[in-house]
Every structure is written in C-alpha cells, then in structure tokens.
Amino acid sequence: MAHRLAWLLTHGEWPEHEIDHINGDRSDNRLVNLRPATRQQNMINRRMHKSNxxxxxxxxxxxxxxxxxxxxxxxxxxxxxxxxxxxxxxxxxxxxxxxxxxxxxxx
Structure with missing residues (x-):
C-alpha cells in the first residue's frame, strides 16, 4: 500500500482505481514508476507467469x-x-x- 500512499501525498488524492508499477517491480515505489490504472490495464502489465x-x-x-x-x-x-x-x-x-x-x- 506504500505506492497508494505515495500517490496520495504527491497528488493530494487517492487514485480512482489502482496504481500500476510501470517496471513491474512492486517494491519500486518511485513516483516515476507509478501511474494510475484500471484493473485491466494493471493486469496487462504483469510479468510472465513463473510456471511458463x-x-x-x-x-x-x-x-x-x-x-x-x-x-x-x-x-x-x-x-x-x-x-x-x-x-x-x-x-x-x-x-x-x-x-x-x-x-x-x-x-
């Protein structure tokens, strides 16, 4: 939830839907790596499944x-x-x- 808090503190509002980590690293909460996203957009940006x-x-x-x-x-x-x-x-x-x-x- 740190990414949502970072978004709130920077933009002054909770994101409408989700926050996407552009590079796929969920621990990378730098603002340049965060963008608002719908659930569908967030799922599109997921990594290849480990069982592939x-x-x-x-x-x-x-x-x-x-x-x-x-x-x-x-x-x-x-x-x-x-x-x-x-x-x-x-x-x-x-x-x-x-x-x-x-x-x-x-x-």
Missing part, C-alpha cells in the same frame, strides 16, 4: 507447432499456430503492442 514452461509470453506448444494466443475483452484477438516459437512470439508481441500499446509488457 517455454519462457515465451503468450505462446504454448501444441504437438510440433506453437500457438500464439491473446485474449482481450472476452474474445481471442489472436489464436494461431506457427512452425517456430520465434514466429509465434513475434506474432504475439506485435498483436499485444497493437492492442495494449504502452501497457504491453514483453516478458
């Missing part, structure tokens, strides 16, 4: 191919398979950047 076996965000392996999937506003905006993990990752990152813009986190 491929080490590539948004990509899963399906037999001998790689599926890039991106779900947004209740529907898939990307759901394709590729021959290589690099192609799938590039497709995911391009679509995520298009959809999420500044909120997109690569890994």
């Amino acid at each position: 076996k491929l080490g590539v965000k948004g990509v899963t392996q399906v037999k001998d191919r790689y599926r890039a999937q991106l779900w947004f506003n209740g529907e898939f905006v990307l759901n394709r398979t590729f021959a290589t993990i690099e192609e799938a990752s590039a497709a995911y990152q391009a679509k995520a950047q298009e959809v999420f813009g500044e909120w997109n986190r690569a890994a």
Whole structure:
C-alpha cells in the first residue's frame, strides 16, 4: 500500500482505481514508476507467469507447432499456430503492442 500512499501525498488524492508499477517491480515505489490504472490495464502489465514452461509470453506448444494466443475483452484477438516459437512470439508481441500499446509488457 506504500505506492497508494505515495500517490496520495504527491497528488493530494487517492487514485480512482489502482496504481500500476510501470517496471513491474512492486517494491519500486518511485513516483516515476507509478501511474494510475484500471484493473485491466494493471493486469496487462504483469510479468510472465513463473510456471511458463517455454519462457515465451503468450505462446504454448501444441504437438510440433506453437500457438500464439491473446485474449482481450472476452474474445481471442489472436489464436494461431506457427512452425517456430520465434514466429509465434513475434506474432504475439506485435498483436499485444497493437492492442495494449504502452501497457504491453514483453516478458
């Protein structure tokens, strides 16, 4: 909650929704690393899950191919398979950047 207190002391008001840590480090409460965010924006900026076996965000392996999937506003905006993990990752990152813009986190 230190990030919310820092926001209050600096801006004179509680944030309307949540406070996002731009670099993903929840212990980094410098003001340059904080921005107001909706829950959805805050979730978009999360790091890759620690159980990710491929080490590539948004990509899963399906037999001998790689599926890039991106779900947004209740529907898939990307759901394709590729021959290589690099192609799938590039497709995911391009679509995520298009959809999420500044909120997109690569890994």
